[in-house]
């Protein structure tokens with residue numbers, strides 16, 4: 001179990017391209033009620049949602065009006081601040097919408113949009129410039145795993161993502177093996193721990209031991225209520241980035257409340 005008092009566990013829901021802004025309002029309201037009814041302690045396990053860009057203003061308005069204890073963020077941002085970048089969204093705009101986090105380098109951006117390690121690094125720098133916490137995704141494909149073993153690619157991706165980070169930054173890292181995303185075949189807790197420990201080593205190397213000790217490293221890839229507790233028992237795993245299961249309120253609530261159903 002993660003007993004490091006400096007790292008509050010984070011359960012994050014990446015909605016991907018699901019739920020329009022009306023559905024988002026209903027969903028966030030229900031999720032907050034469900035967790036409140038269950039007596040969830042948001043200071044013990046932080047909860048964040050990552051809706052599509054078009055939902056963010058609605059989510060912001062709801063969270064602010066109802067003072068919901070939920071964090072939210074975007075699924076990507078532009079490396080640029082403004083200008084001739086059709087279709088892109090600036091970190092400045094996200095900051096104006098009170099986003100706390102922004103996902104960067106998700107494998108679906110890397111594979112479907114050919115995002116490079118350099119672009120990921122530039123986006124991390126842009127996020128920090130706008131006081132957004134970058135949630136940096138790294139992870140190997142099945143082919144990488146066969147060729148280079150479990151840690152090599154995620155470690156190289158994290159080094160590249162942090163290349164422009166010079167100060168002790170507030171960041172979150174998510175280890176998401178590409179082969180585990182949406183496949184129903186999660187990594188084992190031992191595999192996740194091995195890579196998370198290697199990633200913490202990169203953080204210590206690049207940003208110092210203090211940052212490494214306080215930075216949360218999440219696991220993502222086919223996380224469900226039935227397997228979350230085993231991941232959370234690993235000392236270097238501080239939470240989860242959940243895709244499909246984050247769209248089902250009872251299931252996502254059950255993941256958030258992992259410590260209740262297993263007595264952790």
Ligand SMILES: O=C(CO)COP(=O)(O)O
Nearest residue numbers: 014181182221222243244
């Ligand atoms: O990509 C993911 C979260 O960013 C994981 O997705 P699934 O939980 O659907 O496997």
